[in-house]
Amino acid sequence: MDGVERAVGAVVGSAVGDALGAPFEFGLAGAFSGRFPQPGTGGEMCGGGGWEAGEATDDTQMAVHVGESLLERGGLDLPDVFARFQRWAAAEPKDIGLQTEDVLTNGLPWDQAADAHFRTNQRAAGNGALMRAATSGVFFGGRGRAVTMDAGRRLSALTHGDPAAWEGTAIFHELLRVALAGGDPVRAVPDALAAVRAEHRGRYATVLAPQWEPDQATEFNGAVWPCLGSAVWAVRTTTSYERAVRAAVDLGGDTDTVGAVTGALAGAVHGIAAIPVRWTERLHVPLPGSTDPQRVLHLRDLEALAGALLTASRSRP
Numbered sequence: 571m572d573g574v575e576r577a578v579g580a581v582v583g584s585a586v587g588d589a590l591g592a593p594f595e596f597g598l599a600g601a602f603s604g605r606f607p608q609p610g611t612g613g614e615m616c617g618g619g620g621w622e623a624g625e626a627t628d629d630t631q632m633a634v635h636v637g638e639s640l641l642e643r644g645g646l647d648l649p650d651v652f653a654r655f656q657r658w659a660a661a662e663p664k665d666i667g668l669q670t671e672d673v674l675t676n677g678l679p680w681d682q683a684a685d686a687h688f689r690t691n692q693r694a695a696g697n698g699a700l701m702r703a704a705t706s707g708v709f710f711g712g713r714g715r716a717v718t719m720d721a722g723r724r725l726s727a728l729t730h731g732d733p734a735a736w737e738g739t740a741i742f743h744e745l746l747r748v749a750l751a752g753g754d755p756v757r758a759v760p761d762a763l764a765a766v767r768a769e770h771r772g773r774y775a776t777v778l779a780p781q782w783e784p785d786q787a788t789e790f791n792g793a794v795w796p797c798l799g800s801a802v803w804a805v806r807t808t809t810s811y812e813r814a815v816r817a818a819v820d821l822g823g824d825t826d827t828v829g830a831v832t833g834a835l836a837g838a839v840h841g842i843a844a845i846p847v848r849w850t851e852r853l854h855v856p857l858p859g860s861t862d863p864q865r866v867l868h869l870r871d872l873e874a875l876a877g878a879l880l881t882a883s884r885s886r887p
């Protein structure tokens with residue numbers, strides 16, 4: 571499998587996991603497998619809960635805005651990413667995280683808004699920066715561990731003031747980088763942990779340990795630690811994209827985001843050809859905040875985005 575298949579697998583895989591999980595958000599564990607007991611039988615991209623079948627949510631919408639900023643600005647332009655997020659939030663997306671909405675609408679500049687929210691609320695370690703990492707993971711994947719993890723931290727900090735969220739997003743970017751290069755992201759966990767700030771290492775070491783399972787989580791999976799741990803668990807304990815994403819969505823709770831995070835990693839590991847066509851053919855991504863407010867991306871658009879991000883990744887120093 572070549573790098574293009576993995577890069578497209580990560581970007582499309584994240585969007586598919588998001589759309590697959592969206593109708594099950596805030597549901598109970600086992601709801602998905604109760605309705606779709608066997609892999610491969612079809613109908614899983616079912617819609618519901620206000621979502622059309624195959625409709626991606628804020629997770630994918632924000633990932634696309636990040637990716638388009640990276641391409642159009644030729645690199646990491648944090649004020650530009652923040653401005654795109656603000657236009658998106660102002661265009662009234664169907665779904666937006668409470669914390670993300672507050673940060674994007676509190677009127678403060680890009681480098682103060684998330685920090686002010688964190689200082690006021692003290693709880694800002696949601697999974698909302700993990701969920702949009704597929705595009706930046708591809709873009710920075712060719713530039714080594716330190717650059718990739720630093721980009722993950724800075725992109726996370728735009729909406730999440732808690733350094734714990736930065737470190738989790740940095741770890742996830744590093745695992746994506748390894749997978750996109752054809753390596754095993756599970757085996758890369760120790761090196762990624764070693765590059766995490768010391769005061770945050772322990773909690774991530776717990777949820778990324780080889781024996782950890784999601785039922786050991788001490789927080790709702792909308793928090794960064796169990797979300798990341800669950801995604802790595804889903805990839806570690808399965809042998810296909812379909813089974814990994816099924817396992818993630820079947821955990822219940824924040825199913826679209828756990829699905830999106832798992833889907834990005836599983837897509838990088840198994841490649842675009844492993845993602846069921848019956849899921850990708852229904853996939854569509856409305857994109858509030860675009861110049862054209864009616865803009866909707868489909869599979870071919872996400873493939874083109876992933877390809878352009880990979881080309882840009884390879885063409886820069």
Ligand SMILES: [Mg+2]
Nearest residue numbers: 627628629826
């Ligand atoms: Mg969502």
